[in-house]
Amino acid sequence: MDIDDNEGDDTKDGGGDMISEDNERLQRIRADLVSLTGGKIGGTIGDWELVSIEPVTHLSVRAGYGAARKLSFMQSDVAAILKYDLYISGDFCELCINDHKIQGNTVKDIVSRTSQDGGLSLLYQLISLRPCFGSFGPEVVETVSQALELSGQDSKYHFTVDTNFIGTSSQGRTYAGTVRSLDCVFLAQSRVADRCTACTKLDSLVINRSLLSGEAGIQLANSDSETETGKVNTSKPSHQSVWKLDTTDEQGCSFLCPQVQTFNCSLPHAFDGSAQATTVVHHRVEISDTLKVKLELCGKLVTRDFPQFAADHQLGPLLDRVAGLRLCVGYPAHRLMKQARYILNHVGRMIPEMRKLFKHYSVDEDFVYRIGGEEEIGTIRSTKCKIESEVGSDICAACRTLQQPIEFQ
Structure with a gap:
């Protein structure tokens, strides 16, 4: 009995020593990090900034700043805008990426490996962790x-x-x-x-x-989520659509498919992640008795050829292809749009040289969208707007030129 009791005490003491060792390791790292930042709130170590010291030491990397901007391997021109937060106290160490706590032993293992190398090594290892992008299309x-x-x-x-x-x-x-x-x-x-x-x-x-x-x-x-062979299918998501027959007569027929499209309505140079807006895009396809195709997005004609339909006359693939198109939303920033309306309403008062600067755009009063539960009307478009957006964008090439300086000619 005495031997069993002693063995139980040894086990308990061993567990206490392990906990004490972990706490000492975290305290050393914590002190090292505070020292590297100069011990002042706002001090930095590379991309990391000291936010607080007591009772929990908090270091953060601003969203998309430095190494917190991660390029996608699936779409090489896309980068994730991430925010890293590290919290350390005497008995825990947590890492959050975009406010999501990283579970499991990943952070604990990194702390154990880098404890002898100091806080700088720890921060490098943590910011090197690659996030899961999910399916962001x-x-x-x-x-x-x-x-x-x-x-x-x-x-x-x-x-x-x-x-x-x-x-x-x-x-x-x-x-x-x-x-x-x-x-x-x-x-x-x-x-x-x-x-x-x-x-x-x-x-x-x-x-x-x-x-x-x-x-x-x-x-x-x-x-x-699995193929017939039991392996995960890694192809791109397929595109299907639901259409209704809108009109039909001896001259042809038309199909209608209203769809949701989301976009960010802040300006490129002043991005606001919360400025997400939603609009309903009415895709309309008219097919004449000669099998000629006419396409409209929100009542605006889109010039586009469909060679596959001309070759096989298959309606389903044609409608799915059209449903995959996105409307050019132009620049619907509310404040800028009000200024554009004012200028266009008073353009006659300007000298001819100034008028040249404002002849390249117009305000589309038919564009309706919702942001934060409020309905807004209007967007700024180039006078040569293509209506259909570019692949991988929510504006067309013509509207994108409005970002570029206009020279007097």
């Missing part, structure tokens, strides 16, 4: 948002929309929100990957943003 996010809204509190889906995620493209597109598996660990499965293992299954989702019915949710519920 706007069409996928719009589809899943609709499906979750339709299902309400009784959602049966194994994924959700993370609104904290923000990405930017070299083409000027903003990716606000991403779709994540409910099992997402928020870290990529390797240093050369974009996703965790759970989120790789999201490629099986079917894009369907139509407002005509709840079929978007049905498509998602029936989508399978």
Whole structure:
């Protein structure tokens, strides 16, 4: 009995020593980090800034600043805008990426490996961690948002929309929100990957943003995350659509598909991640009795050829292709738009040389969108707007030129 009691005491003492050792390690790292920042709030170590010292030492990297901007391997022109937060006290060490706590032993293992090398090594290892991007394509996010809204509190889906995620493209597109598996660990499965293992299954989702019915949710519920061989399908999400026959007569017929499109309405030089807006885009396709195709987005004619339809006359692929097009939203920033309206209303008072600067744009009063629950009207477009946006963007090439300086000629 005496031997058993002593053995139990030794085990208990060993556990206490282990806890004490961990606490001492964290205290050394904590003191080292405070020292490296000069012991002052606002002090920096590389990209990290000291936010607080007591009772919890907090260091943070501003969103998208320095190494907190991570390029995607799947889309090389897209970068995630991330925010890293490190919290250390005497008995815990936590890392949050975009306000998501990193679970598991990842952070603990890094602390153990770098404890002898000091706080600088720890910060380098933590900011080198690659986040899980999820599935950030706007069409996928719009589809899943609709499906979750339709299902309400009784959602049966194994994924959700993370609104904290923000990405930017070299083409000027903003990716606000991403779709994540409910099992997402928020870290990529390797240093050369974009996703965790759970989120790789999201490629099986079917894009369907139509407002005509709840079929978007049905498509998602029936989508399978595995192929017939049992392996995860890593191809891009497929695109399907729901259309209604709008008109028909001896001269032809027309099909209509209203869809949700989300975009960021802040200006490129003054990006605001919370300025997410939503508009309903009416896709209309008219097919004449001679099988000629006429396409409109929100009542505006789009000039585009469909050689595949001309060759095989297959209606389904044509409608899915059209449903994948996005409307050019121009520049709907409310304050700038009010200024543009005023200038155009008084352009006759300007001298001829000044008029040349303002003849390249117009205000589209038919464009309607919602932001923060409020309905807004109007956007600034180039007079040569293509109506259809560029691939990977929410504006067309003509409207993009409004960002460039205009020379007097």
